[in-house]
Amino acid sequence: MTAENLTTVPHVDRPPPLPARWTQARILGTTLLCLWAAAGLGLIYFLVRSWNPDLLHRYAPNYLSGLWVTIQLVVISIIIGALLSIPIACGRMSKNRIWSGLAYGYVYFFRGTPLLAQTFLVYYGLGSFRHQLDAIGLWTFFRDAWYCALFAFSLNTAAYQAEILRGAIESVGKGQWEAAKALGLSRIQALRKIILPQALIVALRPYGNEIILMIKGSAIVAIITVYDLMGETRRAYxxxxxxxxYIWAAIIYLAIVEALRNIVDWIERRITRHLQR
Amino acid sequence: MTDYRTLLSFGPEGWGDDIAAGVLVTVALALATLPFGLAIGFLVALAKQSGEKTLRLAGNIYTTVFRGLPELLTLFLVFYGAQIGIQQFVRLFDAKATVEINSFVAGMVALGAVFSAYASEVFQSAFRAIPNGQYEGGYAIGLSKLQTMRLVILPQLIRIALPGLGNLWLILLKDTALVSVIGLADILRQTGIAARVTREAFLFFGLACLIYLALAILSSIAFGAIERWSGKGGVQR
Amino acid sequence: MGISRRIVLALSATALAMSMGAASAQDATKLKIGTEGAYPPFNNLNASGELEGFDIDIAKALCEEMNAECEFVTQEWDGIIPALQAGKFDAIIASMSITEERAQQVDFTDPYYTNSLTFIAPKESDFDPSAADGKVIGVQQGTIAAAFVEENYPNADLNAYPSQLEAWADLSNGRVDAVLADFGVQYGWVQSDDGQCCEFKGDPVDSNDRIAIAVRKGETELAEKFNTAIAAIRENGKYAEINKKYFPFDIFGE
Known part of the structure; x- marks a missing residue:
């Protein structure tokens, strides 16, 4: 379009004003905020009214030990999952049909089925193979609900972490590999010095989300007799x-997840300072 | 050894019919949650996009709460807490009235709240991907704010948000397994009962996993088709 | 928790449930009975998905006596009292023991049988209830057995399961060393094919505990009706007949 064309356009309505002082939105927003505030106050009122020092005295230590179990479970399974995810991610990116097929199947299975069903399969399912497991000396491991949960969670998070890792590595442009090669770096060197530092920036947020998902997902171990935070809550209830x-448990979970999210935000801001414009 | 064919048959001795009913419940729950999860997610995204500070804050609190709570806990809060709360509220007006949140509705509300919190994030990033010029272009050709939203922004928005929403659907499908804990007869509960009664835990929980997997594969196929269909009208960039 | 948007939603969603539920709540001759359905031989589901067991037969007999039309609702054990309070059903007939903690939440009828807590363990095991330190004890979450182990065996490892069936499954798998539960339910299991591995160990650790029907607080009229009906089926031989169907001993106690 040229300037001449523009002048021939007959008449155009003025664009609507930008929503600077749109009172309707303000009314709606304020109403909603008031409702939130009312909910919050109602919650505080409920907690104050049902304040019970005996209860607190009796169950606070249980909640703390439950929280500790939750943290242990999540941290250990995230670490094991991270280690397992490396070969799986390599498999996913491999050109070998069998390798990549196996890795794909693994990832699809663990991402396509509920963690709760996987946990049941490990705990109750393997429980029915007691004698076979005993024979190969694995029963002492699978006897304990905590280890079963750890096993299921590690396998599960390994699948998700493998996808995060793969996505991050593939997000780094091909040119980066080529440039590294041109500089005479070996594949491993290129991966370590060039690709991973860039990939990890991309992967940071998904990793943070995965940890949060694990913390929330770990609540289901309460169903297989592990006394994590949720288990202690159910016991107390x-x-x-x-x-x-339950309200106390909700507050604790929310606080952890929010703290974690803020930490991830902070790290992201720090490591991407060179990218900010 | 028990005969697996009998165990999985549809007859009175077998669990096939019970598990098939469980599959229906799971699918019905996920499908019933989807529309209102999407609608609320969209509204929350709009609120978080708005220029109005109070609206943004209200929207952010919503996502913070429902993304931060474990889904299982949200489910308990709705199933027991909301039930007792609403009951007391209704009793203010009518002492005899009983309100029943059955486990299906409780599951729908809890899963819908979680789904919408995540969906609002997907919609929000889709909003960000649409340049301001699209709105301006809409206004420039004389469309109202609502028309611009409906005719210009929404079609693009959906196309951008579709992969993210597809992921959320898969998560929703898996999260429905949690309602088995509050006693809704879904896949996991039915297979769990069968496992308890027959003591064939590996068979039945393995079957449960395979059914979820099949549902996930079917969903992927359906989503692939929808994406291809919605991509037809779009410009390839 | 009152959350702006959710309340509106929940209200509109429940409007439907309410319109359906209202009729049955008004009609006195219709009763909803809550039970667990995972507690053989008292209340459990068979392969065709039907409830059966001692509690169920007693409930049916009582309903017949009260001239009420009863409908059973199954509910996971650890939510059964909240579900009663929330009005999902009108009475719990699920082998629930009378305890002080529960009595603060619900009203109990007269007991309809008597119970004692007893350990079972594998036959070859030397498990002894008086020396259970360091042993893994399986119980069902939210039962008097769970409370009993917590209070009396602080040095034992407590595994609490959502239902009794999982506790037994793990006993025969060897995940727990012993299971503590009501005598009647343990008796039923030890007699069954699955329970051949195991036997009773030691004397009952806690006896004279009474099992009753729970109703919502303040619903004395309903409780009274149940009491009359319990007395009636005791009288007319119906109770004895059901008792004999499941147990070769008198379960009512004195």
């Missing part, structure tokens, strides 16, 4: 029938 036991 089954004794007291006091709903505040």
């Amino acid at each position: 089954s004794r007291t029938f006091d709903f505040q036991t």
